[in-house]
Amino acid sequence: MSNDWYYATGGVQQGPIGIDELKARHAAGQIPANALIWREGMDNWIPWNQVPELAPTPEIVAGGEPGSPAPTANPVGDQIYAPPATSPHAGTMGRAGGHTMNPPNYLWQSIVCTLLCCLPFGVAGIVYAAKVDGLAATGKAAEALEASNKAKFWCKLSFGTSIVATILYFILIIAVA
């Protein structure tokens, strides 16, 4: 096996190393289960547990050193869905171990932002969020991901603007008082 694997933990990229070394470092607890993995030929960085070659195998689980973290722990968050962003192959979205995964629709996040952030941006979030599942269901993976990303963008803009405005408001109040 050639030394062509990279991993990233805490935003720091490591490698290249061989796959055996990669597994060894994982077993030793140096690479967490939510680390992002990349090697030559991959479209993008993908989480450890979605790399086919690194799928949890009985030997790792059974033969892991005492105290080593279980390799089956899934990461929570955006990383799960990140890989297909630049993938030209529609239909391969978020493929993990053979089953496809829809991008998150950000619907409830949009609704919460619309109601709690006092800004119209959340409305744009809801509109895009409403499209995601339908597009994914009809196989339009790329469009679904685009809608998902747009919904996410408007949610973040709404939330961020609201937080910044609130902080500025309180600074202003304190400055005046």
Next chain:
Amino acid sequence: MAVRKWLVIGLALSAAGMAILVRGNFRGLPPCPLHSTTGLYCPGCGVTRAGRALMHGDLGTALQMNAVAILLMPLMAFVMIREIAAWGWQRPEWRPGTGGRWGIRLGFAVIIYGILRNLPGFEFLRPGGG
């Protein structure tokens, strides 16, 4: 663990926010930036006052300020707590679902609520009943 640290920070900020909401007067609370700049009522207008009324046990005033937000509060709390728990304990299966068809209908209902609040004849939907 960084996740736990952020959980504690989040809880502390929430507690501080609630304290401000309970103790502060209306002049001390941030107004809706959309309403103060454009005069329009967004779907979230009145939420701060509604939250304050709710924390003083005044459900009637809370519903007058923003009925939709108050009615959806348990649902919003439910999904947010699930999301935070899934993140904090690294359990993706705890994350809220997509909402399906009813989630989408709910989303558009919120948008329609925001539009109606600005139309004549629907003044009763505005914070404080217009």
